[in-house]
C-alpha cells in the first residue's frame with residue numbers, strides 16, 4: 098500500500114469504490130475481498146476507496162481497523178487505499194485513535210448529516226488531523242455543505258487533501274457552488290464523485306482531476322481507458338467506452354446503486370460478496386435476474402476490451 102500521495106495522484110487512476118465481501122456468518126471474507134482487489138488491479142486501477150459502496154457508514158468501530166488491515170494485506174505495494182471516516186463526530190474521534198498508528202495518508206470524510214455548524218465542523222476536522230496526521234477528502238453531496246472559503250483554509254493548513262464532489266444538478270446549467278470550490282482549492286484537488294457517466298461533464302466542463310466510480314469494479318480497464326480519454330480531451334471516445342456500463346448504471350439508478358453493485362460483483366462471478374451489511378439488505382430474486390444480465394454483459398465487455406488492447 099502506498100503511504101505517500103500528492104494531488105497529482107487523483108488523476109492517475111479511477112478511484113474505485115468497491116463493495117465489501119463478508120462470509121455467511123458476517124466475518125470479513127479475506128479471499129473474496131482479495132479477489133475483487135486483484136480484478137481491479139489487473140485492470141489497471143491503483144486507487145481504492147472503501148466508502149459508500151462498502152457501506153462504511155455501518156462498519157462496527159470494533160472491527161474498523163482490523164478490516165482495513167486485512168484489506169491492506171490484499172493490496173499491491175503501488176495501490177493507494179483510502180478508508181472512510183465519520184460520518185458523525187464521535188466516530189471521527191474513535192477512528193482518529195485507530196488510524197494514528199497506521200499509515201493511511203488520506204481518508205474520505207463521509208457526508209455529515211447529524212447536527213453540526215460550520216465552525217464546529219472545521220474544529221472537528223482540524224482535531225482529527227492533529228490527532229492522527231491523516232488528511233481528508235471531503236465528500237460533498239449537497240449544496241452549500243461547507244463554505245468554499247472554509248475548504249480553502251483547511252487545504253492551506255494541510256487538513257483537507259481534496260473534495261469528492263457529487264451534488265446532482267440538472268443538465269445544461271452552470272454549477273456555481275462547484276465553481277466557487279474550484280476557485281478556493283483548485284480543480285486539481287477535486288474529483289467527480291458519482292460514477293463514470295456524470296464524470297464526463299465534470300471533467301470536460303470543469304476540468305476536475307478524475308472520478309470515483311462503482312462500475313469500475315466490474316470493468317476496470319474500460320473505466321481507466323475512459324479516464325485517460327477524458328484527461329486528453331477525447332470526450333466522444335470516453336462516451337463510447339462507457340456504453341457497456343449503461344445498463345448496469347440504469348439498474349443502479351432505478352433500484353439502489355449500492356445494493357445493485359454489491360450483487361453485480363457476485364453475479365458476474367468476480368467474487369462472492371456475501372451478505373450486505375445491515376441495515377441495508379439484498380435484492381429480491383426478480384431484480385437479481387436483471388442485474389445478473391447487465392453484470393455479465395459488462396464483464397464480457399471488459400474481457401473483450403482487455404483482449405483487444407493486448408492484441
Ligand SMILES: N[C@@H](CC=O)C(=O)O
Pocket residue numbers: 114148149150290291292293309310311312354
Ligand atoms: N457512487 C458512485 C461513485 C462512488 O463513490 C458509484 O458507485 O458509481
